[in-house]
Amino acid sequence: MIADLEWMKKLTHGAVKITAGEEGFQFYRFTEQQMAAYEPIRDFYGKAHAAAGIRFDLRTDAEKILLSCSLQRGGSSRVFSYVDAAVNGVLVQHTGTEDLRKEPDLEMEIPLDGKLNTVTIYLSGLSIVTVKKLEIIGAKQIEPVAKKRTMICFGDSITHGYDAVYPSLAYPNQLADALDAEMFNKGIGAEIFNPALLDEPDPVTPDLITVAYGTNDWSKCKTGELEQNATAFFDRLAALYPGVPIYAILPLWRKDMHRVTETGTFEDGRELVRKAAERHPQCRIIDGMQLTPHVPEFYSDLYLHPNDLGFMFMAQGILKEIRKDFVD
Numbered sequence: 135m136i137a138d139l140e141w142m143k144k145l146t147h148g149a150v151k152i153t154a155g156e157e158g159f160q161f162y163r164f165t166e167q168q169m170a171a172y173e174p175i176r177d178f179y180g181k182a183h184a185a186a187g188i189r190f191d192l193r194t195d196a197e198k199i200l201l202s203c204s205l206q207r208g209g210s211s212r213v214f215s216y217v218d219a220a221v222n223g224v225l226v227q228h229t230g231t232e233d234l235r236k237e238p239d240l241e242m243e244i245p246l247d248g249k250l251n252t253v254t255i256y257l258s259g260l261s262i263v264t265v266k267k268l269e270i271i272g273a274k275q276i277e278p279v280a281k282k283r284t285m286i287c288f289g290d291s292i293t294h295g296y297d298a299v300y301p302s303l304a305y306p307n308q309l310a311d312a313l314d315a316e317m318f319n320k321g322i323g324a325e326i327f328n329p330a331l332l333d334e335p336d337p338v339t340p341d342l343i344t345v346a347y348g349t350n351d352w353s354k355c356k357t358g359e360l361e362q363n364a365t366a367f368f369d370r371l372a373a374l375y376p377g378v379p380i381y382a383i384l385p386l387w388r389k390d391m392h393r394v395t396e397t398g399t400f401e402d403g404r405e406l407v408r409k410a411a412e413r414h415p416q417c418r419i420i421d422g423m424q425l426t427p428h429v430p431e432f433y434s435d436l437y438l439h440p441n442d443l444g445f446m447f448m449a450q451g452i453l454k455e456i457r458k459d460f461v462d
Contacts, residue, residue, distance in 0.1 A: 135269070135270045135273060135276065136267060136268070136269045136270075137267075137268040137269070137270070138154075139152065139153075139154040139159070141268075141276075142154075142159050142265075142268070144278045145190045145191065145192050145268075145278055146161065146188065146189070146190055147188075147189050147190075147191050147279075147281065147310075147316045147317070148161075148163060148187040148188045148189055148316065148317055148318055148319060149161040149162055149163060149188055150162055150163060150164065150165050150318065150336065150337055150338075151165075151166075157204065157264050157266070158203075158204065158264040158265050158266040158267070159264065159265040160183075160264060161185055161188045161257070161263065161265075162183070163182075163184075163185075163186060163187060163188065163318060163319055163320065164182050164320065165334070165336060165337065167333055167334050168182070168320075168331050169182055171328070171330040171331060171333070172322070177324070178322050178324075178325065180208035180209065180262070181208070181209055181210055181294065181322050181323050182322060183208065183209055183262045184208075184209030184210055184258075184259060184260060184261060184262060184263075184294065185209070185257040185258055185259060185261070185262070185263040186209075186259035186260075186293075186294050186295050186304070186306075186319040186321055187259065187287070187304075187306055187307065187310070187317050187318060187319030188257045188259075188263070188319075189254055189255060189256045189257060189307070190253070190254065190255040190268065191252070191253075191254050191278065191279035191281075192252070192253055192270075192276060192277060192278060192279060193250060193251065193252050193253075193275070193276075193277040193279055194246070194250070194251065194253060194270055194273045194275060194276045194277070195246075195248055195249060195250045195251070195272075195273055195274055195275045196246050196248070196251075196253075196270045196271055196272050196273035196276070197245075197246055197247075197248050197271055197272030197273075198243060198244060198245050198246055198271045198272065199219075199243075199244040199246065199253060199255075199268070199269065199270050199271070200241075200242070200243055200244075200267065200268075200269040200271065201217070201219075201240075201241070201242040201243075201244075201255060201265070201267070201268055201269075202239075202240070202241055202242075202265070202266040202267040202268075203217065203239070203240040203241075203242075203257075203263050203264060203265050203266060204238055204239055204240070204263075204264045204266060205230075205231070205234040205237075205238050205239070205240055205258065205261045205262070205263060206234070206238065206261060206262040206263075206264070207234060207235065207261065207262070208261075208262055209258075209259075209260055209261040209262040209263075210259075210260040210261065210291075210294065210295075210296065210323050211323060212260045212261075212296065212297065213232070213233045213234055213235055214230070214231065214232045214233065214234070214260070214299065215230050215231055215234045215240070215258040215260060215261040215263075216228060216229065216230030216231075216258055216299060216300065216301060217229055217230055217240060217242055217255065217256065217257055217258055217263075217301065218255070218256040218300055218301050218302040219242060219244045219253065219254065219255045219256070220253070220254045220256075220302065221244070221246065221251050221252070221253055222251055222252050223252070223254075223311075225300075225302060226244065227242055227243075227244055228300060229241070229242045230258065234261055242255075248272065250275065252279060254279075254302075254311075256301040256302045256307060257301065258301055259294065259295030259298065259301050259304055259307075259319070260294070260295055260296065260298075260301075281310075281314055281315050281316040282313075282314040282315065282462075283313055283314060283315035283316070283341040283342070283460070284315060284316050284317075284318075284338050284339060284340050284341055285309070285310065285313065285315045285316070285317050285318070285340055285341060285342045285343065285344070286317075286318045286320060286336060286338070286340045286343045286344075287306040287309070287317060287318070287319050287320060287321060287343075287344045287346070288320045288321070288331070288343070288344065288345045288346070288347070288371075289320070289321045289325070289344070289345065289346035289347055289383075290321060290322065290323065290324065290325045290326070290346065290347055290349065290350050291321065291322075291323035291324060291325075291350075291439060292305070292321070292346060292349075292386065292439060292440065292448075293305075293306060293319065293320070293321030293344075293346050294319070294321030294322055294323045295319075295321065296323055296434070296439040297434035297435070297439045297440070297441055298440075298441075298442055298445055299441075299442055300442050303442045303445050303446065303449075304445060305440075305445045305448045305449040305452065306319050306321070306344075308445065308446075308449035308453075309344070309449060309452060309453065309456070312449070312453050313342075313453075313456065313460060314462070315341070315342075316338075318336060318338060318340075321346075324350055325347065325350065326347055326350050326351040326354075326355060326359075326360075326363060327347045327348070327351055327360070327363035327364045327366075327367040328363070328367070329363060329366040329367045329370050332367065332370035332371055332374055333370075334374075335374045335375065340375060340378055341378070341379075341460075342378065342379045342380075342381065342456065342459075342460065343371065343375060343378055343379070343380045343381070344380075344381045344383060344452070345367070345368070345371070345380060345381070345382050345383065345411070346383040346422075347364070347367070347407070348360070348364070348384065348385040348403060348404065348406075348407040349385040349386065349388060349403075349438070351363065351364070351397065351403065351407075352385065352395055352397045352400060352402075352403030352404075353395060354395075355395075355396065355397055356396050357396045357397065359397075360397050360403060360406050360407070361406045361409075361410065364406060364407050364410035364411075365410040365413070367410070368380070368382070368410050368411050368413060368414055368417065369413070369414075372414040372416060372417070376416070377416055378416060379416055379418060379456075379459055380411070380414070380416055380417045380418070381417075381418050381420055381452065381455065381456060382407065382408070382411035382417050382418065382419050382420065383420045383422050383425075383452065384404045384407055384408060384419065384420065384421050384422045384423070385400070385403065385404050385407070385422050385423075386422040386423065386425060386426050386440075386448070387422070387423055387426055387427075387428045388400070388437055388438045389430055389433075389436065389437035389438070390437060390438075404422075404423075418455065418458075418459070420451070420452055420455045424451060425447060425448045425451035425452065426440055426444050426447050426448050426451075427444070427447060432444035432447065
């Protein structure tokens with residue numbers, strides 16, 4: 135069976151919209167209103183098209199699955215792009231390129247045993263992905279996988295997935311797997327608290343929300359902007375989703391945090407985020423300084439963006455806090 139648009143909608147998690155065109159299928163993780171908010175900013179608008187958090191989840195007795203994609207720049211500032219596949223929760227395939235400018239086409243073959251298996255395919259979070267074909271071969275049974283929960287992850291480049299080489303290890307994907315949740319990734323590289331994203335609710339009903347901004351706000355915002363934007367963001371978020379647990383992740387360790395910016399010290403910036411979130415009883419504070427090692431080797435750029443190992447620590451630390459509210 136070659137998936138058509140109807141089947142794509144059944145098998146895809148993390149997309150608010152899917153379209154079919156001559157080149158293939160496009161996946162959107164932001165609503166039209168949210169895309170319109172980003173349209174004036176060319177860089178952010180391109181990043182909003184990245185396939186962060188987009189995945190296929192299915193149960194099938196197929197003999198193999200074939201995936202054909204094209205990869206385009208603009209989804210992030212990175213040029214590497216990979217796709218992961220897991221069978222029954224075990225990673226079995228990792229395919230892609232270190233430079234999509236030279237190798238824009240991706241082909242993945244997932245061999246199966248003809249028994250009923252759960253297959254998850256994680257699309258690249260750092261590029262714009264057009265799926266040319268998803269073919270499920272030798273299947274008598276194909277079922278979408280329903281999730282227990284729904285979650286939304288707001289944030290900057292770290293939420294977006296910088297710099298997971300394995301997309302399955304980006305911390306939002308790890309959270310989604312551990313919590314059995316369909317996850318909608320709203321991360322944008324270089325973003326700050328942006329209340330305009332919350333002019334209207336998403337077309338989903340989340341069971342939990344994570345928010346991880348602040349490090350860019352501290353680094354580049356003028357005096358007072360972080361406090362104003364963070365306060366407005368949490369106020370709007372709490373009003374849109376009353377009673378839904380919101381996990382406010384304070385900025386992580388960064389090697390250059392000794393600097394003093396217009397916002398003040400790094401700890402000043404973190405405290406402004408804390409105070410904005412604590413205004414709302416539904417917000418839980420997660421201290422980012424306790425999530426990742428304070429050692430450069432756990433960061434791809436040696437100072438800011440976690441690598442795959444850094445993301446493992448980050449996800450486990452966040453899950454420890456979330457599981458205080460969500461116990462399977």
